[in-house]
Amino acid sequence: MEIDIDEPTRPQLAAVFGVSSRWIGELRAQGDLPKDGASLLENIEAWAQAKYGVEGAQGDIDFDTERARLTKEQADSKAMDNAERRKELASLPDMSGAVISVIALTVTRLQQVGLEVANGDHKLRARIDRAIADALDEMSVAKVEEARGGGLHEEDGPDDES
Incomplete structure (x- = not known):
């Protein structure tokens, strides 16, 4: 089953969490899961909070550090590509x-x-x-x-x- 990560259906969420579709409906009615239209990530974070009392993973991520790391990786990759094109670097x-x-x-x-x-x-x-x-x-x-x-x-x- 392919899961829509932007707007997963109730049966898709049930498959991901290993519960029944009806159970997903009950959790939505109780407010433990977001209503239809929420992303898979939002549903997983709500599920983790409801089931395990875990806050969303976004609180633990330093976005500035991750952005800087990603930017550096992209710059390194581009520099290597350029060096290879200039024949300064060979495979x-x-x-x-x-x-x-x-x-x-x-x-x-x-x-x-x-x-x-x-x-x-x-x-x-x-x-x-x-x-x-x-x-x-x-x-x-x-x-x-x-x-x-x-x-x-x-x-x-x-x-x-x-």
Whole structure:
């Protein structure tokens, strides 16, 4: 059931409060709930007051503080949008893609060094290729994650090879 928040009907209020429609009518007749035409918020505040003796939540809210907080959030959001448009700020997916592309190009280029430097000396090429492969292995993502204290798949837990 969709509830009209501007002017909820008696059956809608009954569904929200978990009582019968007739009970809502009785509460309205006693003056514990506002008459037809009141908003859902007004009805909830009246219900809380009648049932629990709770004053409306609006008394606890500092509207000036909330307005200032909202204004600051909106200004921050606009500033970030503007910085992104001026290319002063890039999104994380864009930056991750750029870094991954540079790393892939670097790895490809490093793997060609052995062929260029060895000039047909197969033993020298093997040593160069092995040294480059070892260096790349040390700089791998797994090593970075390990050094940082995490793992690629932290949900898997530590390896138990007992």
